[in-house]
Structure formats: C-alpha cells, structure tokens
Amino acid sequence: MDIKLTKNDKRYIQNTDDVYSIMQRVLLRENKIDQEKEHFWIIGMNLRGYILYIELIALGTYKAVNIEPMNVFRVAVMKNASRVIIVHNHPSGSLTPSEDDKDTTDRLIQVARILNIELTDHLIITPRSYISFRTIRLMEELEQSLKYVPPYQVVERIRKEEKQIAKEQLAVEKSKTKAEREKREKLMRATVTALLDKGVPTEDIAKILEITPIAVERLINKTE
Template identity: 55%
Template sequence: MDIKLTEEERIKILNSDDIYGIMQKILLREDKIDQNREHFWVIGLETNNRILFIELISLGTVNKALAEPMEVFSLALQKRAVKIILCHNHPSGELKPSEADKDITDRLIQVGIIVDTEVIDHLIISNKSYLSFNDTGLLDELKKSTKYVPKYVLEQRFKKEATEIANKKKTIEIVKELKRNGVDNETIALSTGLSIEEVEKLRVRKK
C-alpha cells in the first residue's frame, strides 16, 4: 500500500531524525488495534534524498512482519528509486534489533546491490523513539557479511583480491630494483603509483 504524502512531507532527508518524524506520524495514524501489530515499510528516495514514496509492504503479528525481497524492491524499481530505507515498528517498545531483523536486513542489502538500489538504513520505531542501523554502525557491519552474497560474486571478489596481491608483489619487486639502481624515490613513486611513504619504507642494498 503506497502511503500518500503531502508536499511538505516529501522533504529532503538529512538524517534518521527526519525519517522518524515522518514514520512516527504514519504509525500514529493507524487504528489502535493495528498499532499492536508489526508494520514493515519501505521508503524510496531520489538521488538528492527527496522522498519518492513510502509503502507499507507488510502488516504482521505482535512480533513479526514478513519482508520478501520482491515486495521490498518492486515499487522502488517501478519508480526508479536510487536508494531505500527500511522501517518497521516494535509494538512492545523494545528497540533492540532481533536476530531476524538483522538477518532480513543482511539479505535485503545484498539484493539491493544486485538491483542497484542501495539500502542506506533500517529504522526500528516505536511511538516514542527509534533505533537506526546506520547510526549505530550495525548497517556497516551487515554490509561486510557474506551470508547472502551469491557464490559467483564471492569467487569474483577472491580472484580480484588475489590479482591485486600478485600485482602489488610485482610492483614492489620493480621498486626494489629501481632503488638498487639509484633512482630517486619521487621518480619511483610517479612511475609505479605507490606513495612516497611506501617507497621510502622499502629498504634495499644498492648495487
């Protein structure tokens, strides 16, 4: 369900406080009975962080709301959102992320990478306060997870890292040879792409 916003509400999002201010109002608009159930919303943003849409994709139980990737990214792709913010409420008022909250965020981060629509935050809200995955560093931690990274992507990543290490070793050998031949550090740095500091650290015996 796409939630209607006023022009004033389609503001440029500067921080998590801005999003919470809007989502708290939306939560309080719900019927009293529905406030005792978990809601899961997706907020789509333009490049300049202006809100494109807020969509309620799931209305669950008192402690669980489903968030399937297809539902999360469907409207975002239709409306060409470049990034999204996830948001769900905890009716209990407890803002600590559950393992399930972390797991679905981890999964959606990886789907976002595949469809080129970045997940930039996940807010857990109550009537009175909120927790931001981004502000607490949890989002960055989940971005490092490889649990939902496709196998072929991991293989490509490992190959790239191995190639970079091999190339670095070759460059170091070239630098050592240049230093043995008396080439000055600045010229070596310009020729190899290493920093002056990296070149200076390499100690060799000159010929």
C-alpha cells in the same frame, strides 16, 4: 500499499530524525489495533534524498512481520529509486534489533546490491523513539556479511530477470490470474534450469529464489 504524505510532512530526507518524524506520524495515523502490529515500510528516494514513495510492504502480528526480499524492491525498480530506507515498528516498545531483524536486513542488502540500489538505513521505531542501524554501526557490520552473497555467476542474470519482472508487473492486473501464476512458474523453471546448468547447488538456488529446497526440487521435476 502506498502511503500518502500530508502537507506537513517533509519531502526531503537529510538525516534519521527526518525519517522518524515522518514515520512516527504514519504509525500514529493507524488505529490502535493496527498500532499493536508490526509494520514493514520502505521509503524510496532519488540521489538527492527526495521522497518518491513510501510503501507499506507487510502488516504482521504483535511479534513479527514476514516479507519477501524481492517484493521489497519491486516498487523501487518501477519508480527508479536510487536509494531506499527500510522501517519497521516494534509494538513491544523495545528498540533492540532481533536476530530476525538483522537477518532480514542482511538479505535485503544483497538484493539491493544486485539491483544497484543503495539500502541507506534500517530504522526500528516506536511511537516515542527509534534506533538507526546506520547510527549504531550495525549497518556497516551487515554490509560486510557474506552470509547471503549469491554466487558471482548468477548476479547478472538475477538483475536482468528482476527488470523483466518489473516490466511485466506494470502490464498486469493487481489480482493474479491462473495464467499469470503459470507464467511466473515458467519463469521460475527457466531460472532453475539456467542455474543448474551453471553448476549452482540446489541449496544456493533456494536462497537466491527465496523458496525452499523442496520447492526447487519440484520445479526441477517439472522441467524433466
């Protein structure tokens, strides 16, 4: 969901205080019930820090919010964003990053690299304060992580496929039809086949495509 800025909101991001100032107001505009749920937003910018869009990627529960890494960057690709900042809130009031928060950021860093988009920072916010992964040097630590680095051989293919997905996304309706689901499955099967031909293990294919190993096996069986 696209988040509209008010006339009082800054359009340029110069530091983390600017990000928090904007996102604090966005959070407080929510009704009290939704304020008690975790939100996951992404801010897309150009190289100079001008805000191109703010998108609510997912709305979760009191304790968690689930996101798909490739969907986080879909709008960024469509709108040619050079830099992005991810933001999510903790209704509990705690600003301590959870292991899931770190894991999600690690995954998104790898996807951003493949797409040549700079993931600048990750902020955890509450109505009263915030913490920046970059400021506490957690971002630097995760940028050096090898946990979710995909095999070198498939990086270029993922980049090309994501561009193709973005083009298709612009041409289709918001609601997914049966034909669209079949088309996506066909693309997934083709991707799995190409990765298998390159000798990529099933477990790595599952990580790259963000699906379970069982789902990969089903796609393999359908191609036979």
